[in-house]
Amino acid sequence: MKRTVISIISLLFCLNAFSQTVITGRVTEEKGEPLPGANTYLQGTYDGASSGENGVFKFKTAKSGTQVLKVEFIGYEPFIQNLELKGDTIRVNVKLKEAFNQLNAVTITAGTFEASDKKQAVTITPIDMVTTAGAAGDVYGALQSLPGTTVNGESGRLFVKGGDSEESQTYIDGSLVSVPYNSSAPNQATRGRFNPFMFKGTIFSTGGYSAEYGQALSSVLLLNTNDMPAEDQLDLSILMVGLEVAGTKLWKNGAVTGTLSYNNLQPYMSLAPQNYDWAKAPESANGAVSVRQKTSKTGMLKFYSSFDNGGFTLSQQNLDAGGTPIDYQLTNGNQFMNASWNDKLGEKWAVSTAASFTNNADDIQFDQTTVAEQIQGTHLKSVFSYPFSEKFILKMGGELFSKKFSQNVIMPVETHDNSFTNHTFAGFTEAQIYASTKFVARIGGRVEYSDYLNSFTLSPRFSAAYKITDKSQFSAAYGWFYQNPVDDYLLYTDLLKPERADHCTFSFQSSANSRTIRAELYYKDYKDLVKLTGGEFYLPTSYNNSGSGYAKGLDLFWRDKKSIKNGDYWVSYSYVDTKRDYRNFPEEAIPTFTSKHNLSVVYKHWLGKLRSLASANFRYSSPRVYNDPNSSVFNGEKMLAYRSLDLSWSFLYRQHIIIYAAATNVLDFKNEFGQRYSNNPDANGQYPGAAIQPGSNQFYVLGCFITLSRKGNANQLDKIE
Amino acid sequence: MKKIILSLVVVLVSLVSMAQKPEYYQAMGETLGQYANCKSVADFQELGNKFQVIAAAEKSEWLPLYYHANCYIIMSFMEQDATKKDGYLDVAEKSITSMLEMVPSESEAFVLQAFYLVGRLVVNPMERGQEYSGLSGQALGKALALDATNPRAQMLKIQMDMGSAQFTGQDPKSFCPAAKELLANWDNFKPKSPIHPNWGKDQAEGIVKGCE
Numbered sequence: 051m052k053r054t055v056i057s058i059i060s061l062l063f064c065l066n067a068f069s070q071t072v073i074t075g076r077v078t079e080e081k082g083e084p085l086p087g088a089n090t091y092l093q094g095t096y097d098g099a100s101s102g103e104n105g106v107f108k109f110k111t112a113k114s115g116t117q118v119l120k121v122e123f124i125g126y127e128p129f130i131q132n133l134e135l136k137g138d139t140i141r142v143n144v145k146l147k148e149a150f151n152q153l154n155a156v157t158i159t160a161g162t163f164e165a166s167d168k169k170q171a172v173t174i175t176p177i178d179m180v181t182t183a184g185a186a187g188d189v190y191g192a193l194q195s196l197p198g199t200t201v202n203g204e205s206g207r208l209f210v211k212g213g214d215s216e217e218s219q220t221y222i223d224g225s226l227v228s229v230p231y232n233s234s235a236p237n238q239a240t241r242g243r244f245n246p247f248m249f250k251g252t253i254f255s256t257g258g259y260s261a262e263y264g265q266a267l268s269s270v271l272l273l274n275t276n277d278m279p280a281e282d283q284l285d286l287s288i289l290m291v292g293l294e295v296a297g298t299k300l301w302k303n304g305a306v307t308g309t310l311s312y313n314n315l316q317p318y319m320s321l322a323p324q325n326y327d328w329a330k331a332p333e334s335a336n337g338a339v340s341v342r343q344k345t346s347k348t349g350m351l352k353f354y355s356s357f358d359n360g361g362f363t364l365s366q367q368n369l370d371a372g373g374t375p376i377d378y379q380l381t382n383g384n385q386f387m388n389a390s391w392n393d394k395l396g397e398k399w400a401v402s403t404a405a406s407f408t409n410n411a412d413d414i415q416f417d418q419t420t421v422a423e424q425i426q427g428t429h430l431k432s433v434f435s436y437p438f439s440e441k442f443i444l445k446m447g448g449e450l451f452s453k454k455f456s457q458n459v460i461m462p463v464e465t466h467d468n469s470f471t472n473h474t475f476a477g478f479t480e481a482q483i484y485a486s487t488k489f490v491a492r493i494g495g496r497v498e499y500s501d502y503l504n505s506f507t508l509s510p511r512f513s514a515a516y517k518i519t520d521k522s523q524f525s526a527a528y529g530w531f532y533q534n535p536v537d538d539y540l541l542y543t544d545l546l547k548p549e550r551a552d553h554c555t556f557s558f559q560s561s562a563n564s565r566t567i568r569a570e571l572y573y574k575d576y577k578d579l580v581k582l583t584g585g586e587f588y589l590p591t592s593y594n595n596s597g598s599g600y601a602k603g604l605d606l607f608w609r610d611k612k613s614i615k616n617g618d619y620w621v622s623y624s625y626v627d628t629k630r631d632y633r634n635f636p637e638e639a640i641p642t643f644t645s646k647h648n649l650s651v652v653y654k655h656w657l658g659k660l661r662s663l664a665s666a667n668f669r670y671s672s673p674r675v676y677n678d679p680n681s682s683v684f685n686g687e688k689m690l691a692y693r694s695l696d697l698s699w700s701f702l703y704r705q706h707i708i709i710y711a712a713a714t715n716v717l718d719f720k721n722e723f724g725q726r727y728s729n730n731p732d733a734n735g736q737y738p739g740a741a742i743q744p745g746s747n748q749f750y751v752l753g754c755f756i757t758l759s760r761k762g763n764a765n766q767l768d769k770i771e
Numbered sequence: 772m773k774k775i776i777l778s779l780v781v782v783l784v785s786l787v788s789m790a791q792k793p794e795y796y797q798a799m800g801e802t803l804g805q806y807a808n809c810k811s812v813a814d815f816q817e818l819g820n821k822f823q824v825i826a827a828a829e830k831s832e833w834l835p836l837y838y839h840a841n842c843y844i845i846m847s848f849m850e851q852d853a854t855k856k857d858g859y860l861d862v863a864e865k866s867i868t869s870m871l872e873m874v875p876s877e878s879e880a881f882v883l884q885a886f887y888l889v890g891r892l893v894v895n896p897m898e899r900g901q902e903y904s905g906l907s908g909q910a911l912g913k914a915l916a917l918d919a920t921n922p923r924a925q926m927l928k929i930q931m932d933m934g935s936a937q938f939t940g941q942d943p944k945s946f947c948p949a950a951k952e953l954l955a956n957w958d959n960f961k962p963k964s965p966i967h968p969n970w971g972k973d974q975a976e977g978i979v980k981g982c983e
Contacts, residue, residue, distance in 0.1 A: 087813055089820035091827070096798045098824040100817040122823070124858055177898055280905045564853070611897075618897075656897075661940055705939040 069137035074108040077101045077121055077144045085146060088123040092133075111135065125149055148487065150440050156490050156517040160525040160557040160570070161257035163196055179246045182652055183665040184696030184714055186751060188241045189249075190231075193271070194669070195650040197570070197605035197622040198256040201671050201692055202643050203744050204723040206239035207231055209643050210256050211572060212601025212628035213268025216536050217551075220271045221263070223352055223390035225406035226451065228427030232334075233382040233412050235364045237726060237742045238326075243358065243384065245309075248340075250276045256605075257553040257572055258527025261478040261494030261511045262433065265451060267533045267551040267576070275352060278342050279305050283759035287311075290318050290752050304343035311336045313360075322750060325743040327365035329377050334360030349393030358384040368417060369728035369738050378416040385409045403432045420460045425537070428452040441484040445494075448477045455537045466588070468541045472502035474534065480511070488517040498548070500534060505547040507532045522560035529553055535580045535593075543590035549597075550577045564611040574601040579632035599630030599638070619653040639685040642724070645671035645692070661702040668695045676724030679737040693719040698751075706758065712751040721747070798825050799834065799966040812849050815842045819862075826866070833873045834966055837883055840866035844883075847890045856894045863887050878918035879968045885910035885927055904935065922960045923971045925953050929978060947982035954979050 077088040084105025091098025092111055099109035111117070114135045119142060121129040126146035133140055178192065185191035190208050194201050200209045207215035220230040222244070234240035253272040255263075263270045279298045287294040292313030299306055316331040338356035345351050361381035367373045390404040406429045414421040433447035456469030480494025491514040498507045511529035518524060532548040539546065557570040579597030586592060609620035626646060631638040649670040656663050671692040675685045698712035715721070725739040732738055802821045809815050819842030826835035843863035847856045867884050874880050888907035892899050908931065914924040929950050933943040954975045962969045 087816045087820070089823055091820075091824040094828050096794065096824060096828055098820070100820045120827075124862060280909070658937070661938055702939060705935075705941065 069114065070110045070112055071114070071135040071137050072108065072110050072139040073119065073133065073142065074106070074139065075142040075144060077105045077107060077123070077146060079126070079146055079148065082145075085123050085126070088121055088126075088144075088146070090119065090121045090144070093118040093120045093130075121146065125151075150484065150487060156484075156488055156515045156523055158490065158492060158513045158515045158525050158527065159523065159559050159568075160513055160515070160527040160555040161255050161259065161553070161572070163254040163256070179249075179252065181654060181663060181665055181698070181700070183667040183698035183712060184669065184694065185667075186241075186712060186714070186749065187246060189244060189246045189252075189271075189273070190242045192246070193254055195620075195622060195652050195667060196254065196256075197568075197607045197624045197648075197650075198269075198603075199624070200626070200643065200645045200648050200674075201669055202674075202723075203239060203692060203721055204237045204742050205643075206234070206241060208269065208271070210269040211574060211603060211605075211624075212626050212641075212644050213551075213574075214641070214643060217266060217268035217533065218271065219263070219266040219269075220273065222273045222354070222388055222406070223275055224272075224402055224404035224431055224433070225388055225390065226265075226427070226429040227386070227388075227406065228408035228425055228429075228453065229384060229386075229410040232358075232360070233380055233410075235362070235366070235378050235380060237723070238364070238745055243356075243386070244273070248275050248354075249273045257574070258511075258513055258529055258555045260492065260513075261480045261496040261509065261529075262445070262447065264449075264476050264478070264496055264498055264509065264531075265474065265533050267531050267549060268574075275340070275354065277350065278344070279307065281759055283757055286756040286758070288754045288756075290750070291315050304341065306342075307340045309336075309338045309340075318750075322746060322748070324746050326745060327375065328362065329365050330361070330363035330379075332360065332362040334358060345391065346393060349391065351389070351391045353387075353389045355387045356385070358382070358386075367740055369726070369740060370730055373738070373740070376417045379414065381413045383409075383411045398436055400435045401432065405430050418462050420458075422458040424454075424456050426454040443482045444479070445482070446477075446479040448475075450475055453537075455541065457541055468588075470502055470537075470540050470544070472500055472534065472540065474498055474500045490515050498532060500548065502540065502544050503534065503547055504544075507548055507550075521562040522558070525555075525557045525559070527553065527555045539580055539593050542588050543593045545590050546580060546593055547578060547595055549579050549595070551575065552577070565613075566607070566609045568605075568607040570605040572601075572603060572605075576600060576630060576632075579630065581632055582634050597630065597632030597635075599628065599632060599641075601626060601628035601644075603627060614655075616656040616658065617653065618655075619651070621652075622648075622650045624648040636684050640675050642674055642676050642685060645674050647672040663700045665698045666695065667697075669693070674724070678725065678739070679727050679731075680739075687724065689724040690720060690722045692721055693717075694721065695719075706756060708755045710751065710753045710755065714749045715747060718747060792829075795825070795829055795832065796966065803838070803966060809842075809845075812846050815846045815849070818842050819846070831873070833870045833877065833880065836866040836870040836873070837880065837968065840864075840870065840883060840887065844887050844890045848893065853894050856890070860887065860890050860894075863890070876917055878914045878921045878924060881910045881914035881917065882921060882923045882927060882968075885914065885924075889927075889931075904931070907931070920960055922953060922957050922975070923968065925949075926971050926975050926978070929953065930974075933978070944982060947979070950975065950978045950982060 077085045077090065079085055086101055086103045086105060088101040089098065090101060090107045092113060095111065095113055097109055097111040097113065099107045101107040117133050117135055119131045119133050121144045123146055125148065127149045129144050129146055131142060179185065179189060180187060182192045182195055190206065193199060193208060198211045202209050205215060208218045209215050210218055220227045230242055231240045232243055251274040256269045259270050279300065282300055283298050285296040292311060294309065294311035296307060296309040312335050314331065314333045319328055319331045336356060336358040338354065341353040343351045363377050363379040365375045366378055368376045386408050388406040390402065392402040394400050408425065408427040410425045412423045429449065429451050431447065431449035433445060435443060435445040437443045451474040454469065454471045459466040476496060476498040478494060478496040480492060482490065482492050484490045494511045496509040509530040509532055513527035515523055515525040531551045531553060534548050535546050552575040553572065555570060555572040557568065559568040576599035578595040579599060581594055581597040583592050583594060603624060603626040606623045607620065611618045626644050628640065628644050629638045630641050651668045654663060654665045669692065673688040673691050676687050676689055677685045678687045681687065694715040695717045696714045697716055701709045703709050721744055723742040726742055727737040727739040802818065805818055809818055819839050822835045822839035822842065826839055829835060840863040843859045847859040850856050850859060864887065867887055870880050871884065885907040888903050888910060892903035911924055911928050914921055929946050933946050936943040957972050957975060
């Protein structure tokens with residue numbers, strides 16, 4: 051039927067060819083290589099042809115007069131030429147220029163691990179953060195399977211490229227998180243405060259980052275929260291250690307999600323053997339509200355607010371009193387608020403504004419001493435960007451970090467009450483310039499002024515990347531990075547200036563066929579580190595900026611999603627050589643938080659028949675150093691190497707029910723994090739010590755996630771797949 | 772009787788519009804006739820080029836955009852290289868966006884959008900699965916809401932339900948009766964003109980065959 055109709059129409063309306071012009075030619079790219087498949091046609095007519103294998107095209111037209119020849123091909127700029135048609139043969143050779151497209155163009159990868167589903171060349175995705183065994187749903191735990199990080203089992207925080215954990219900052223939707231970790235007892239591992247399921251993308255920069263980011267000597271972690279949820283739903287999570295209920299409600303251009311959770315480790319700790327005595331196991335209650343509102347076709351307003359109250363009582367040996375147990379009791383209250391707005395102003399200007407507020411209070415009691423600490427932090431930031439062309443984008447912005455830290459210590463004999471308030475004002479500008487799709491440079495600078503320290507800093511930042519082939523590229527970054535000294539010192543002195551680190555990073559990355567290899571060499575020069583003069587801690591003059599240090603190393607990363615069917619693995623290795631002379635160090639020495647060799651091997655396998663995702667993660671860190679006050683050598687002792695094999699299993703039981711099980715250190719390696727010592731020597735002039743052990747040798751998680759939605763087929767697969 | 776009148780009206784209306792734009796209908800008819808001969812990425816690219824030429828000449832017609840996007844979606848399924856797959860889908864996306872602006876309540880347009888979103892998903896099911904299966908489900912929902920009888924929308928829905936059943940422990944064969952019914956009634960759906968979308972019967976036959 052269709053054919054007949056078409057034939058009839060063809061017959062009826064067949065064109066009369068009076069005089070025909072033949073248009074022919076060859077389509078090539080700039081270097082003369084032929085482009086087969088290019089579309090060549092006269093605009094506004096039906097006359098045209100595709101170029102053949104050798105780039106040659108040829109078509110006839112009955113049109114006459116002036117016509118426009120258009121040639122188009124994917125990835126190239128369209129070509130247009132006016133032709134005068136007179137019924138003879140016209141020859142046109144067409145050279146197409148490669149189109150510039152930022153998505154295909156080279157990106158700066160030195161120091162940066164970017165995760166999002168938009169880019170092909172990603173190394174670690176948000177889903178990886180949740181499904182990596184050993185991470186136990188902790189953002190920071192997952193990052194510790196990337197090169198450049200060192201596992202510190204007694205801390206749980208992020209230690210990057212020879213840097214201390216305080217040198218890393220976390221940003222959510224552009225604004226600073228002043229207190230990203232839960233409060234913990236000394237030498238007890240902590241976790242991040244945020245649920246990794248909140249985030250759709252992460253950028254983990256381990257050095258050489260943009261001028262947009264300051265107040266971090268070692269690394270910045272940029273977390274971007276999810277956009278609009280897809281539908282109304284109710285999520286229920288039941289874990290051995292707690293319960294969580296989350297409800298999402300949508301309206302026309304917005305949505306709200308409310309979350310309530312309660313955690314109590316008491317039942318778990320009474321079942322699984324613990325290395326410490328808990329008079330009261332960690333218990334916490336949290337609530338959060340997250341709102342999304344589209345403000346225009348391109349604009350989005352995000353708001354997030356959470357409260358978190360928790361506490362515990364840990365029984366620890368008092369080494370200054372012959373090892374008698376004392377209770378260390380902590381209660382924590384944390385409120386966090388974060389808002390961000392992104393939109394376009396007119397055709398070209400893009401603006402993003404973010405604000406965050408943190409109020410964190412810790413109340414600690416031990417051995418007749420009471421410590422009350424409070425941090426109130428505010429961060430305001432606005433960034434404007436303007437593309438002069440696709441190849442030249444200028445970004446500028448300003449921010450304010452405000453922080454009030456107060457500490458009140460009550461001891462039987464004395465009381466200390468101290469606080470400080472600092473405002474850091476910062477401005478930055480940065481230009482991103484593409485010479486071609488193969489070469490990009492980013493040049494920027496940042497100024498900061500701290501009113502408490504009355505100090506002014508200027509940080510230049512440079513980075514560039516060059517694509518050697520379609521799949522491989524070199525990248526380099528250099529910059530100065532400043533950060534105000536830690537709160538514990540600023541409490542007593544305002545005579546310090548910011549500490550400084552200069553980063554120099556060279557990186558090579560090659561990705562093809564779902565395989566990525568990456569190698570990075572770096573050198574960090576630490577200057578103006580805080581040094582203690584040995585005077586009384588409460589005297590402002592007991593601190594100066596005469597400390598220094600360096601860190602240099604090699605990071606290797608290999609990921610392969612291809613070679614094993616349904617399997618995916620990655621291997622990270624980092625070598626770090628670092629020494630410092632800072633704080634109370636009598637001389638230049640290796641700091642306690644770095645391991646020379648760090649290895650992480652992650653494997654994941656999807657078992658289709660069992661509807662399960664299995665994951666294994668092996669980590670090794672060579673022995674770190676620690677200081678024994680009984681020895682004449684500073685930081686001269688070595689801990690045990692850290693080894694752990696972690697496993698996890700996710701099982702999709704029904705469309706909306708997922709069962710999750712995980713265990714850490716299944717081979718029961720002995721892990722120990724050195725020794726802690728008494729503050730004062732005993733009668734024999736010796737400092738008695740005790741081993742610092744992990745909270746437990748192994749940790750188990752068993753949980754069930756249930757999703758209820760109208761459609762009934764949504765589940766929390768994205769949570770653990 | 773009612774049906775015959777309806778078909779007559781449809782034929783008449785299409786003939787009238789064909790008479791108004793003979794060149795357009797001829798070009799579309801000829802180009803559509805070449806679908807069957809396309810076997811490789813290069814073939815579909817050539818065909819897509821032809822639809823692009825027609826789309827550029829007929830700025831108010833959505834069907835050239837529809838078929839242009841369709842060619843590039845098929846190319847993405849045939850291509851192995853993930854970057855190229857996404858590149859083809861970028862081209863398809865542009866045409867789909869223009870098409871949806873033109874005909875925001877055309878059921879077939881949303882079927883194609885759903886098909887395109889499946890193409891995006893297939894590039895990287897592990898990482899895009901959750902997001903894109905939701906999005907393509909939404910597009911199919913719109914297609915069915917606009918025309919519940921659209922056989923292509925129904926077929927894609929069955930295909931998707933069967934696909935996700937594999938992962939959730941449901942029996943994919945539980946969708947077989949629906950597939951058989953769809954195939955049995957397939958020819959009752961009359962496209963609005965000879966150049967309107969009319970594909971999918973082969974795939975529906977494939978699904979039913981897989982049920983046996």
